[in-house]
Amino acid sequence: MDFTSALYLGLDHPSRTLAPWGQFTLGTPAVLEAPPGTVETAQALAELVGCERGMVARSTLHLFWDVFGGLGGRGQALYWDEGSYPVAQWGVERAAARGVPARNFPHHSPGALARLLARESRQGRRPVVVCDGWCPGCGALAPLDAYLEVVRAHGGLLILDDTQALGVFGVPEPGLPYGTGGGGSLRRFGLQGPDILWCGSLAKAFGVPMAVMAGGAKVVARYEELSETRVHCSPPSVADLHAAERAVAINLREGDVLREELARRVGHFRGRLRQAGLSAVGGLFPVQRLQFPPGVDPRKVHERLSQREIRTVLQRSRCGPEVSVSFILTARHRAAELDQAVEVLVEAVHGRHPGRTRHE
Template structure:
């Protein structure tokens, strides 16, 4: 019997999958009504539990982050608003900003995590009498580094500004008070919990990664989420999240309460093992203690040869552009990977990398 392929392409970081046997039954997938006319009853419990987890006043569920960001920018970026965009923000956020720009909103693009450029952009907009709306990722999926949330949030009240974060990569992974024994922190509540910050912040998060549920949430001050609920276009013109998606989210939040911290510690152990094994064989990886691990930048032909070598060994990985604009061979570590898969993949990848380096010398 052939052994299973080692899949390093899935972003189900904690391994949550929500089989049909784990969820309650359903009589219909959707209500047939737009979201503005109401969500399935179980949605209220999910929203309240998620708000408590993230440390926000309220949560509004959405079908996807595309719907959520479109609604947020439509409602929060009024005529007297200027947008400050981190250039490495996830494409879905950038698409929504592009739409806002098409509606006449000025957009200032700043380098990735550059606090000096951020301060200058806030000053420029404030001098023009515009309210700043900063758009960025809570944790960068490219370098694995958190956005300087606390510093940014502390600067916004003086400018009457607002921070809109894509917290997809952080939710379910990062939480309060990280330390040596629990490097991701406690609870998995995301960026606000990690930073221990308060302030004018709205989070858009997909639960499809760490929590494995294909549903999104808009989290923040109740006055703003209610405004988005009433005036966001997708709430009027699109169906709400499906009954199954909401049930999966409820199941994920229950699992997180019971075993989330243990899963995160298991994941951290596997990431460290992979990084150490590659490093010992001469291959430094970027990503820090984040599930997405990448080689140094490679040209496309070399990257394709590396992928072929991994595939021949039964290992699935992928090439992608990082937050600095380079292309790297990338593997996603999850809590479901065995230590054997981790060590074998590190050995194959490192050997292939070193052979390619010798070939180019």
């Protein structure tokens, strides 16, 4: 049983389900000619997440290379949540190497950010604040509304990596644990504005290895003009774009149904953990980071699960315990699989030999 895949909604896009294409790639950089459907797909994704305009790229690494490379050295300063995903931090490092002042602040702490910006406001630089929408480590949404309030008080820009939340969270709706629409964190909080730059990969819930940047029309146009990866790197392939089109269509047609199914699976898993005397961080988000009793070594638990052919993630958290074991759930997992996995997990936690049953 596999609990390592982040295809939360179970979308995998077999070739037979995609529209056909005459060329896999055009052989030209996007600055000369974008593959067919690029503009339409970027716009559909921008509207999904609640922004005016979008721009696609092969990955968030490509996007952040452009975003942070385009920051001005003297006019702006970077402030990043210390729990941010490493790819965003690589972008911060690129900006810092170009002379942009960069400081981190405590994870999910708008108060610390406010105090930091207040101290440095006399330097006259525009603050650019970087954070993730959802943190799998502590299992919580970032306080985006509070972050944005601080950013706006100083005339700054909020850069959001929303890869985890895209396709899972959406507009709050009674009876729907994740909300409706799957547009991500901005939709969850009801936030929008030209001082937000949204970035995210479709490789999780939507199952497509490409990324999109979205925001106000002017700011996206600026980064599109400054983009180095549009000149020196390949754009998403035609196949990627067709998969993205399919993912957006499925999300519109049956995304809320898939998210309800996912929530049931996560709820079932957490219920079985409680019955077994165990627990996990993550709420109803599909990444469930296990919490073990004192003295239990997560590495040994992971190894024992592997011996029973149950694949889990040995996770080094940026904001939690140094090492932990996580189960990643999808809408395709069956209740019987989850029941069996928890039974084996209990044996692994208590150090029983992988070949023995509970009655031996």
